[in-house]
Amino acid sequence: MKVYHSINNLPLFKNPVITIGTFDGVHEGHRNLIQKIKSLSNEKQGESVLITFDPHPRLVVYPDDKSLRILTTLNEKISLLKKEGVDHLIVVPFTKEFSLLSAKDYLQNFLIEKLHPSIIVTGYNHSFGHHRDGNIEMLRRFENEFHYKVEELNKQLVDDIAVSSTRVRIALNEGDIELATDLLGHSYSISGIVVHGQHLGNKIGFPTANISINNSLKLIPADGVYAVRVNYKNEKLKGMMNIGNRPTVDGLHHKLEVHLLDFNKDLYNEELEIHFVKQLREEKKFSSVDELKEQLKLDKENTITVLK
Template identity: 40%
Template sequence: FPVHPRKVINSNYSLEILTTYDEKTKILAETGIDYCIIHDFTLETSLLSAQEFMTNILHKQCNVQTLVVGYDHRFGHNRSESCDDYLRYGRELGMEVVLADAHTSENMNISSSTIRSLLHKGEVNQAADCLGYNYSLTGTVIEGHQIGRTLGFPTANIQVKDSGKLIPANGVYGVRVTVNEKSYTGMLNIGQRPTINNGTYRSIEVHIFHFHSDIYNSPIQVSFVQRIRQEEKFSTIEELTAQLHKDSATIEALLNN
């Protein structure tokens, strides 16, 4: 579905998404599948029972031969039917229904809730273990206050493309950066920059190592590798600058390992 079903049912529902529509289709394409069917989820769709959805949409419209269902997944109006029901409907339709086992990472069942919790804590490396890839943000480089360049660390300020995308916890991260179809490494900060302005505005800015080009208004993607520390308030600009030098050395060693 291009739009999350909960947003269709309740337009005011606030949901932090892990993958945007564009990211989903890109990830699926990279698996080598032949087709990806995009089905618009409507209020009418939400009223279908699981049996009606399997019969009218999956069987008649899409000619689905095998349906894979997560071990704890429920679908259909009010999610009132169970995996046993899906298996029975499948037999009636000549459709194989496969119930997938739970996948675990460090003794945790992998789920979107688990991944969201890890990202909210800044544990992006553990989130990557669950996802199978590094969590990323995509956006546009916008003009900032250019304070970073006065400290010797010019940054690209990022405006995230999708306002519903989950932003990881505040802090300093080692990231891999893609801009103008080229890849780089970088040091990214998420937060309010308390040493600079004590403000409440939450910014996302990345210092790209060994990079000197003008990329304003360019699309940019940052993939999170590891958070090295929380955001801190320093007593002086000099203390902040000294810490940035330490951070950059730590991150370059991490990403080049």
């Protein structure tokens, strides 16, 4: 898959079959859409082209709305899409100026002039342009003038994509990692840099790596203890992760920290990629540090069992 981070100087694609979306999470619904694009491009002896945006359009259109949480960062999205066998991914820089394009300018000056599509694949509810007044009916009106065809997605597929995205977020917010994994078709992950903490884990026999997340918009699963798999450089590690305020020992700051099994190296300033497997339990305040230590021993045993 070739990736482009600008809409200028794009190559001339061969009979491009294009579709547009945020593809956040790259979940099973998205995969069904991608298979449709690939199938059509094969029929046309052309190329599959996915168009997405960075940053997320909501950040530009609604800058005061701080509620957005994403399932995949741009790098994660690119990595997942590469596995799907797409020919081309265009990451459009979503600017204020771009957001102000009228629907006609969006179609003519962006889609047609830059991409020369053979087929535009879209859903019944797709809208575009300033005020979002462009839609599938508009695309159909200009088919003959601009020499492309519109392929409408099955309504059920479009609805499944929207529902799947919402269900993944709900599952993660409830700590239901197994459901989220089923909906995504892959494990949910976060990446971050190991930073210095208070070294409280060392004192109770469970040293942890404190994680500073790379992207503040990334959705963090519900507070609790999780069995996780960790990628560190070329090493595949196992661990248990705590997300929360550590009410037994601190309770003041929200932390993400992972205890790695059978691993004892200095990780400060190193990047870890953490894949969630299962929530072991919710966060809990214990009556003493000793009680916490006993629970952590049980958590470790459960982690080993889950990650076998």
